[in-house]
Amino acid sequence: MQNAITASWPRLRVADWADTRDTLHMWTQIIGKIRMAYAPAVNHWWHVTLYPTARGLTTSPVPYREGAFDIEFDFLDHRLRLRTSDGGSSDIALEPKPVATFYGETLETLAALGLEPQIHAIPNEVEIAIPFADDHKNKSYDGEAAHLFWQQLSQAERVLGRFRSEFVGKASPVHFFWGAMDLAYTRFSGRVAPAHPGGVPNCPPAVMQEGYSHELASFGFWPGGGEEGAFYAYAYPEPPGYPERTAAFYDQDLRECVLPYETVASAPDPDAVLTEFLRSTYAAAADLARWERSALEAKG
Structure with missing residues (x-):
């Protein structure tokens, strides 16, 4: 039960x-x-x-x-x-x-x-x-599944929103990007990043270069990467040592950290498990890239 x-x-x-x-x-x-x-x-x-x-x-x-x-x-x-x-x-x-x-x-x-x-x-x-x-190929709609997916997004938004409150530097809203179909939240160090190389299918390099114009740590949820979807975290540019510091979550193929949704949902305290994932992957990115954390994080 x-x-x-x-x-x-x-x-x-x-x-x-x-x-x-x-x-x-x-x-x-x-x-x-x-x-x-x-x-x-x-x-x-x-x-x-x-x-x-x-x-x-x-x-x-x-x-x-x-x-x-x-x-x-x-x-x-x-x-x-x-x-x-x-x-x-x-x-x-x-x-x-x-x-x-x-x-x-x-x-x-x-x-x-x-x-x-x-x-x-x-x-x-x-x-x-x-x-x-x-497009006459994609034509399915299971209302119950769509309802459950929205509830997944709502739970993810709630925890990401609370995590967002811990940061006073430049940060995005918690929002849904329809390109990759993911709920995302991003923090910025304030420094300019190297030009993104692109390579995303059917997406001009200029789009990615604008999206990744500044050094960042990003987090979110998407309906892939696990049996029931997955939470993710990554840094751009990825600082040296990030894969090693986040080894418990780091996926070498995706080159980002992944936490299966089912791991969170089945935990006795899902909020705590997800929050620890978000905080630890952020700390890895910020420490290794030498962000000015004392100026960017909320006090207390």
Whole structure:
């Protein structure tokens, strides 16, 4: 029998929802690119991300002309909700359907609300990039799996948010990057980093160079890397000695630290296990790269 703490961390095997995950990945890319079409640019691409809400994932308010709009994945009622600041609103069902159908429905609904975004309608950061309008391959939607994934994100955001409060230097929000389909949080030392070499599939090197323009330590959760997804941590540039100092977690193939979600969810105190992973991998990056920790970390 699970106790109340561990029961709040939902269990979802990646193999059981891989088709839904791949379809939802493309859907979030479409909505993220719509946000990107209108939102003012922010360093490290922070203007393109989505955010967990009490019901799913949202763009947050996006400026448009003299007003704003937002789009939210509601994983309780399984609807895509589109709203404008002048009172307009419409819904699209989240149900099994091809990416091409979802894409067409979304653009038609936005047009009816007075928005006609121009986006690069091809996915990023995937090996096989099928244009959204032509993607009839990805068409699965298991509502229960989507609901459980959102709950995983919510738990991860809660702990990452508390970890974020321990740092007073430059840091990102806790946000959802639709390129790799991960919830991420990043800390910065304040120093410029060497140019990123790129190499991410279907993603121009300039995108990565902007994202990694400054020295950082990054943390997050994504639905891969373990039977039920995984938490990760890495440093860019990686300081000498980082793999050795983080040997309990370091994956030589991924070149980053990995903590399987199932290890956290099955622990007597999941929050403590995840927090220790975050703190120890950050300390390794900051110490080895000689960050000015006393100036960057919250006192007390």
